[in-house]
Amino acid sequence: MMLRPVQMTEYAGREGLADMQELVQRTWSPTSRLHLGDLAWERASNASRSAGSWRTAVWRDGGQVVAWGWLEQPGHLLMTIDPARPELADVVVRWFRETAEGEQLAAGVLETEQHLLDALVSAGFRRDDAAPYFTHHWISLDALDKPVVPDGLSVRPVRADEAAKRAAVHRAAWSDVQPSKMSEESMATVMSTWPYRSELDWVVENEAGEFVASALIWLDEQHQVGLVEPVGVATAYRRRGLGQVVNLAALHALREAGGTRAVVCPRGDDGYPQARALYQSIGFQPGSRTLHLLLG
Ligand SMILES: CC(C)(COP(=O)(O)OP(=O)(O)OC[C@H]1O[C@@H](n2cnc3c(N)ncnc32)[C@H](O)[C@@H]1OP(=O)(O)O)[C@@H](O)C(=O)NCCC(=O)NCCS
Known part of the structure; x- marks a missing residue:
């Protein structure tokens, strides 16, 4: 299958929220980890003290946002990938490993986000079942x-x-x-x-x-x-x-x-x-x- 090229834009600090929300809303289902309100709250309420360490990358196909990754902490990844473009999960995880800082890299997903889990597991990530978790x-x-x-x-x-x-x-x-x-x-x-x-x-x-x-x-x-x-x-x-x-x-x-x-x-x-x-x-x-x- 021929995959269309995607364009990546990197943002530092507060920039990028509207792009992230666009993808979260367009692809949202009850199986999604994030609702567009999660992003609004997390980014707006933490911006004054944390935005200096934020790195965000957004991938577009034509005008449409198809993937993003956000280092909400220097070593912690949140991401959203269009389920119709699962191959981009590997791209985002690769960007995370190149961009992240810290000894221990971590990522968070919902258990239903199989396309994200597959990419993380094939990059060497493993479940940490001792960590606190959240239940929708x-x-x-x-x-x-x-x-x-x-x-x-x-x-x-x-x-x-x-x-x-x-x-x-x-x-x-x-x-x-x-x-x-x-x-x-x-x-x-x-x-x-x-x-x-x-x-x-x-x-x-x-x-x-x-x-x-x-x-x-x-x-x-x-x-x-x-x-x-x-x-x-x-x-x-x-x-x-x-x-x-x-x-x-x-x-x-x-x-x-x-x-x-x-x-x-x-x-x-x-x-x-x-x-x-x-x-x-x-x-x-x-x-x-x-x-x-x-x-x-
Ligand atoms: C969680 C929180 C909002 C509860 O507020 P609250 O006004 O004390 O809750 P309510 O009095 O309406 O409690 C309703 C029911 O919730 C449950 N509940 C509330 N607090 C509880 C506690 N500390 N332990 C166990 N059950 C609790 C009980 O079933 C309670 O009914 P009951 O008092 O008849 O047993 C409050 O503890 C809080 O603000 N915590 C810090 C912030 C927070 O954790 N917010 C939610 C994060 S998603």
Whole structure:
């Protein structure tokens, strides 16, 4: 078979997001590791501190993006390859090995992405089953429970001018392990990154006007699927049902915006069970898991 030539473009830092999202959206199916919201969140929320180390390469056939690889850390590869062009997986893995830094090279895929796994295994990567992993969880939006908001609190979508408070609730929920570095500026970047929509970004507010819980959903309109990323409840407000309330409110808004189902990707291993317990308590069902692969 004659393969058409492809053109490769390399980007450093923040550049390349739109190309990556184009391919992820065009080739998305429930067997895909990434939703275009994963890329929006990961790239926008980490850009101020990590973009200096990012390398991205995009391969095009004519005008169309057919493959990309991203070193989200200097030695860690994420990639998307058009399943109709599986031969490009070898090309991306070769680029990764030439570009990556560090003693131990690693890559992440969903267990269903056979074309990516084949290329990694034939390049010498092996599964690391001791590593933490993530499990996709799915919910259909046709039979959602109603959120029941505790007295003294209210739930509503965030406004465009509330990036500072929105960043503060993220920090209040994500500082258990180490202090979250989420700044107002980074949150403003998230809120201006396609396909962010403030009507899908929900918060619980206390009587003092502080946000105490949040849930952000990214809608892929082409596939009517929303990605829930991230969700957090301030430590002082946990185990009062607010994780459920803010999720359910955002999921109802997703349905109104045209979504038919939602996916979320919490840890699947037993090292961090609380997130999947929350999603399963709302009705999300587990699906495919991620695999972590190491070279050598
Ligand atoms: C995960 C998190 C959002 C849960 O928020 P929450 O408001 O405490 O959750 P809820 O009170 O709505 O809990 C609903 C159900 O989820 C499960 N659950 C929540 N936290 C749990 C925990 N720490 N351990 C076990 N199950 C838990 C329970 O089934 C709970 O129902 P119950 O209290 O009647 O037993 C919160 O712990 C948090 O912000 N963690 C840090 C950020 C994070 O991990 N986000 C999710 C990442 S994908």
